[in-house]
Amino acid sequence: MPFWPPQILPSALYPLLQQGLKTLFPEALWDLPPDPQKRQVALTFDDGPHPEYTPTLLQVLQEFQVPATFFVLGERVQRWPHLARKIRQQSHGIGLHGWQHRSFTQLSRGELLQSLRRSQDTLVAACGGTPEEYRAVRPPNGLFWPRTLTDLRSWGYLPVMWSVVPEDWLCPPVAVVVERVLNQVRPGSLIVLHDGVQGGSQVAEVVCRLIPALGEQGFDFVRLPLSGKLPSCRGN
Numbered sequence: 001m002p003f004w005p006p007q008i009l010p011s012a013l014y015p016l017l018q019q020g021l022k023t024l025f026p027e028a029l030w031d032l033p034p035d036p037q038k039r040q041v042a043l044t045f046d047d048g049p050h051p052e053y054t055p056t057l058l059q060v061l062q063e064f065q066v067p068a069t070f071f072v073l074g075e076r077v078q079r080w081p082h083l084a085r086k087i088r089q090q091s092h093g094i095g096l097h098g099w100q101h102r103s104f105t106q107l108s109r110g111e112l113l114q115s116l117r118r119s120q121d122t123l124v125a126a127c128g129g130t131p132e133e134y135r136a137v138r139p140p141n142g143l144f145w146p147r148t149l150t151d152l153r154s155w156g157y158l159p160v161m162w163s164v165v166p167e168d169w170l171c172p173p174v175a176v177v178v179e180r181v182l183n184q185v186r187p188g189s190l191i192v193l194h195d196g197v198q199g200g201s202q203v204a205e206v207v208c209r210l211i212p213a214l215g216e217q218g219f220d221f222v223r224l225p226l227s228g229k230l231p232s233c234r235g236n
Helices: 013-024 053-064 074-079 081-089 109-127 146-154 174-184 200-216
Strands: 040-046 069-072 093-096 190-194
Touching: 040 200, 053 081, 053 200, 069 074, 069 081, 074 081, 074 109, 081 093, 081 109, 093 109, 109 146, 174 200, 190 200
Parallel strands: 040 069, 040 190, 069 093
Antiparallel strands: none
16 A cells, blocks of 8 residues: 555644654655754745745745745746746755656656656756756655655655645645644654645745744754765666
8 A cells, every 4th residue: 555644634643643654664754864952844845836826935935034945846847947946046955746746656667767857857957957956856645655765765866755744735724724833843844835736825924924933932944955875866
């Protein structure tokens, strides 16, 4: 069976689910590396770029001088390359979310690898750099087979998962999304929000409220650590 965070769960259950999956699949990044001296969290955004929602979100992040990491769809980067360039120009991290928003469990191994490589090539064309700079991968819908993570690592990719899931794609009120994050967050959390079609319409307002609230709790914001010794992502 595939493993994924269910689409609708009581908020209090997500941390328990995350801990269980983290134990089963330690080869993925589920949290920031522990640092007892710091209270760090990472803001991450899936499903973009979006021509309306992403620029507004980037403006909020710039105003607060907060770094983030965007897991983009290659097809959307192809349609709006200037938005991917703007993400990079503002020094945010960029990872892969597949070419289209298709669960990795629906793709053959060859289709998945092609999807990722095509997305990397599109990012290189839009933003510059090398394919190795775009090797962090978050599976759409959180769906994956156990073999998927093994394949990603052997191909030179870094599987990135989640710590905090407020289900913003279902578009509950902004205050509810913020409250869910604050209830789930802890030092090292990877917070998942969306700047695509589902959830993106209110993501800028969510972040505008969330950053000060987390700051009051003593949290600092960091980009995901996407470096590390892995094989070339152009390996077979």
